[in-house]
Amino acid sequence: MRLSAYFMPTLKENPAEAQIVSHRLMLRSGMIRQQAAGIYAWLPLGYRVLRKIEQIVREEQDAAGAQEILMPTVQPAELWQRSGRYDDYGKEMLRFKDRHEREMLFGPTAEEMVTDICREIRSYRDLPKILYNIQWKFRDEVRPRFGVMRGREFLMKDAYSFDLDKDGARRSYEAMFRAYMRTYARLGMTAIPVKADTGPIGGDMSHEFHILAETGESAIFFDQELEEKSRAGELTVDSMNQYYAAAEEKHDADKCPVPAERLRTMRGIEVGHIFYFGTKYSEPMGAVVQGPNGETIAAEMGSYGIGVSRLVGAIIEASHDERGIIWPEAVAPFKLGLINLKSGDAACDSACEDIYRTLSEQGVEVLYDDRNERAGVKFADMDLIGLPWQLVIGPKGLAAGVVELKNRKSGEKQEVSLEAALARLTA
The missing domain is CATH 3.40.50.800 (Anticodon-binding domain)
Structure with missing residues (x-):
């Protein structure tokens, strides 16, 4: 590409509205332009990076045995009413009515929709399945800020696993955990998995993935051996249990099991979250299969999210200097x-x-x-x-x-x- 013909509207000065490094540099380098609060147009330079990250995420999902689908951005409210989440989700959900007065919403996530789709699975012989979707989501944040790091519209990879029993669900969870660690390594980043609360999605097993960055949004405390294993791509769910990692609000210095000489503290940016939540959605929504003895079994489910557009900002936060961005070669818009x-x-x-x-x-x-x-x-x-x-x-x-x-x-x-x-x- 010849720069004389390329659409790359750079800025010499830092925009006043940009509060963090990635937002400033994405605006100055002509990667994005704001169209409304928390809503951005991706210009050629930024879109090339976004597509490269998306492709690495896709390749690692495929390698883990997941199958790609594409679900619509607009969902009928009836699906969320069946799961019981429609009234609980809050004002972050953008709700509206179509011309026929049917209640609709712009999807903030897709557990309900994918569960409804997978009602097509009728026999235990057709399990396990992992389906994933790379699609735009919308959450009506009260105060969208920090550019693509906390926008209202964002590109997300969300995967969903369906298994016959808890052992199978754990295997799917493990496969996704490993896929995430490989993904971050390919992006040129060090990611620290941290056990997490499941929040409004529900469930009893969950990990957040934090990219280490000096300008990160939260403090992470972890065993330095965990970082070494992460860089080497050797972490699994079981091996994670051998190491200490905690977010600031959960770290207790008096009870920390890691010797002081091995305990590291760094800032982190959350870029992924995985959950196992059992039959929370399959039971109320009828995603059941016939078991080997003719019994009816509700699928054991998990969900696995990566903020694809958020990763663009997170990589910049982790890799820049006073002159600008320093792209890892795997995601650079040009080599x-x-x-x-x-x-x-x-x-x-x-x-x-x-x-x-x-x-x-x-x-x-x-x-x-x-x-x-x-x-x-x-x-x-x-x-x-x-x-x-x-x-x-x-x-x-x-x-x-x-x-x-x-x-x-x-x-x-x-x-x-x-x-x-x-x-x-x-x-």
């Missing part, structure tokens, strides 16, 4: 920023065109800054949007047979031959 220091110079233009074509043909995503702008503007914009690599082409370097390759995360700059730079970028 490389190609900077032409002297657009209009025949040698620079020709070299950049050749590099752009060569890398694009080899599948490297390149954002080529071909604008007639000052070098300082180009460098500042590239640092702001945080692509993993920058390749700088200038007349002096070309005359000397070298180009400058910069790693955004480390800040390391190297003057190397063009062949060496291309080999590194296509490795």
Whole structure:
């Protein structure tokens, strides 16, 4: 993509309404624009990141045996009335009537709908099943703030498991737990699972997943060995029971079982929550199967949520510096920023065109800054949007047979031959 043609409306100054780093940087880099309180349009740069995160989430759900479906955003109120949650959910649910005076709602979650769908499962032989949905949700927050970290409209992956018995439900829960840990590792983040309250969804087994970030919303206390296991992708539900992890409101320093030299405290951002809630929805909504002896059995259920759009903000909170965003390569909108220091110079233009074509043909995503702008503007914009690599082409370097390759995360700059730079970028 040529930056001269790209829709990336950057801002030089921090917007007054942005209170946290991710909100400021997403607005300044032209990733999003607010359309109403807590409701954002995703512009090309931001949408590329969103889609990449979504795809990693999808691949790990598929690998865990879950099957993707797509449920509507608008749900009939009757489903929630059958489960008993319609009157209990609160004002965060956006309720309305259609032209026929039928009560409807914009779904904040989908336990009721997926349970109704899975009434189609009639025999124990058809279990287990895990279905997932990546869809926009709406919760009418009283005070939406912090950009995509606490918006009213958000993209969410929600999965739902259906099993014959509690042992099967636990296996499904374990599969989703592992899928979450793999997902966060692929996103380049360290996630700490914390045992959690089940809240209004109900149930008796639940974990929250917190990405570690200095600007996180809550303090997390945990055994440093838990962090090491998380980075290595070795955590399971059972092994979690061997380690201590607690949110600030549940941490008791006097009763903490972890020796002081192993106890770590860091800020965390919640980006996922999983629940096992048994027959809370299947019984009232009739999601039952015929058992092996002809008996009627209500499905044992769990639900598993990841805030896909929230993850965009969370990754920025965990990975940035004073100049801008630092994207992990797996989710970066482009791998490389190609900077032409002297657009209009025949040698620079020709070299950049050749590099752009060569890398694009080899599948490297390149954002080529071909604008007639000052070098300082180009460098500042590239640092702001945080692509993993920058390749700088200038007349002096070309005359000397070298180009400058910069790693955004480390800040390391190297003057190397063009062949060496291309080999590194296509490795």
